[in-house]
Amino acid sequence: MYLPPQFDSQDPALAHALMRAHPFASLISNDDEGLPFVTHLPLHLQADGGAGQPVLLLGHCARANPHWRYLQQRPRAVVTFMGPQAYLSPKVYPDLTRVPTWNYLAVHATVQARLLEDAEAKDALLKQLIADHEPAYAEQWHGLDADWRQGMLRGIVAFELSIESVQCKLKLNQHRPESHAAMHQAYSSADSEGARGLAIWMQRLGLVPQEDV
Numbered sequence: 603m604y605l606p607p608q609f610d611s612q613d614p615a616l617a618h619a620l621m622r623a624h625p626f627a628s629l630i631s632n633d634d635e636g637l638p639f640v641t642h643l644p645l646h647l648q649a650d651g652g653a654g655q656p657v658l659l660l661g662h663c664a665r666a667n668p669h670w671r672y673l674q675q676r677p678r679a680v681v682t683f684m685g686p687q688a689y690l691s692p693k694v695y696p697d698l699t700r701v702p703t704w705n706y707l708a709v710h711a712t713v714q715a716r717l718l719e720d721a722e723a724k725d726a727l728l729k730q731l732i733a734d735h736e737p738a739y740a741e742q743w744h745g746l747d748a749d750w751r752q753g754m755l756r757g758i759v760a761f762e763l764s765i766e767s768v769q770c771k772l773k774l775n776q777h778r779p780e781s782h783a784a785m786h787q788a789y790s791s792a793d794s795e796g797a798r799g800l801a802i803w804m805q806r807l808g809l810v811p812q813e814d815v
Contacts, residue, residue: 603710605769608777617709617770618657620685621647625734629661629763631672631679641669645681645763646730659713659763660727670759673715681763683709686799688792690775694784705800708771713763721752724760774804786810 611617621627625644633639641663648658659681663669673679685707692700718724732740743751775781782804789801804810 603708603769603771605771609771609773611770611772613770614657614768616772617768618647618649620707620709620770621645621659621683621711624683624685626683627659627661628682628684629663629669629679630682631669632676633668633672639669639672641667644731644735646727646734648730656764659711659765660730660760661763662724662727662758662760665757665759667759670717670761673761674717677715678766679713679715679763681711681713683711685709686796686803688789688794688797688800690785691788694781694788695778696780703775705773705775706771707773707800707803710769710771711763712766712768714766715761715763718760718762721755724755724758725751727760727762728755772803772807774800774807774809776807776809779809782809783811 625646627643627645629641629643629645631639643661643663646660648660687704687706690703690705692698692702718727728743729740732743775785786801786804786809789797789804792798792801
């Protein structure tokens, strides 16, 4: 993606935080005609494997979705995560010679895919996703009829995506410090969840003086 240096974060911890807070991702591969094929899906970030271990994204798609075949044939793919985003009015500047813009946080990861066909591996992957989003459901899932659960598992294709590289774009007007106080105030008081999320990230990145937080 287009990544001006003032918005280019090199801190893996910030990228991982965004991916965990906004796990509904876009998985992008080439189809058999060479066009991008996109599946929108939740992914679990597994980043605690220790030194030298790859950071993994775990997910699955319906077996009827051809995307898993594209991953099988062409394992290299891209995953994108979109964090908070919101419009920015030029009113935040002290002068009038400004234009509107849009601020946002995004992560793009280049990955290598590996399919997981074993039922135990699929079940372990589902446990991770359940733990992320509704831990209490785990008891219900494993209390269901075993044959029914196996049928559900056969209906999906699970995969792990080993991250090769990450781009993390934090576009928060870092190069326009004269706008930060008014920008933070506008975002903090906005009705938009995305705007309020950006206000929190301004604090996290130290763009707002402590007395204004």
